[in-house]
Amino acid sequence: MRIVVLVKEVPDTYGDRELDLETGLVDRGAGDMVLDEISERALEVALAHADAHPGAEVTTLTMASQKAVTSVRKALAMGAASAVHVADERLRGADLGLTAEVLAATIARGPFDLVIAGNQSTDGAGGVLPTMIAERLGVASLTSLVSVELTETSVRGARRTDTGTATVSAALPAVISITEALPDARFPNFKGIMAAKKKPLEEVSLDSLGIDAERVDTPRAIMVAVAERPPRAGGVKITDEGDAGAQLATFLMKNQLA
């Protein structure tokens, strides 16, 4: 089985995260960049399957600037057999539509059985990319899975809704997205880090995908305005003088929290 895992590099949530107010983009030079945790979980789903099925082949796919190569190598060190990195500065500021077009065109270059993504990235948080890619590839899309069962010909999983749990399945090839309910990812070990240096890492440019670079310069979704989140206002402190319960209830009602 040929599995492609979509892995994204994001600003570390433990550090400072800045928004560039000129461009509306995350300031990627402001803090440390890491492999998104949800991407790591998506990779873990693929690697766990490959551990149990030696014929399975796991490739990661990333669209990000050249600097993201450290994260791409981390995915290789975790156990992916190969990596594809779409590194083209003309894609800086790409919206969801363009990202889906580029990633789908990259996947479509070769045969694949399953694409695994996170349900939502930590930074952009669009949450729609996996389905947009499935649409472009013309294959089924199973989203926000909390469990994944794979056979040679199908994928099946559960997704939680407000009212219960739905079990969904699709014939392969398919695109799935997974949630944080799936297990934590493994850490790369020394052997994996050494092995990663020799694994295939293909760098792809827009031109090789046949995507017209001039069209890339014409944004489809436009950021109209961007503003920093205002600093948090000080909280309300209630001192209990026998009426704290009533004060608390009034506060909750007033703020529509009850």
Ligand SMILES: Cc1cc2nc3c(=O)[nH]c(=O)nc-3n(C[C@H](O)[C@H](O)[C@H](O)COP(=O)(O)OP(=O)(O)OC[C@H]3O[C@@H](n4cnc5c(N)ncnc54)[C@H](O)[C@@H]3O)c2cc1C
């Ligand atoms: C030079 C360059 C600069 C970029 N700068 C930014 C930036 O400042 N901010 C930003 O958010 N994005 C940036 N990107 C990436 C791209 O624009 C976004 O990934 C895209 O818009 C997806 O948005 P999202 O994360 O909200 O998607 P979501 O729909 O929330 O993502 C869901 C899942 O899709 C997969 N996925 C998402 N994006 C990628 C990706 N790029 N590669 C592989 N898998 C992916 C992951 O599995 C993710 O968990 C940059 C890309 C390039 C080439």
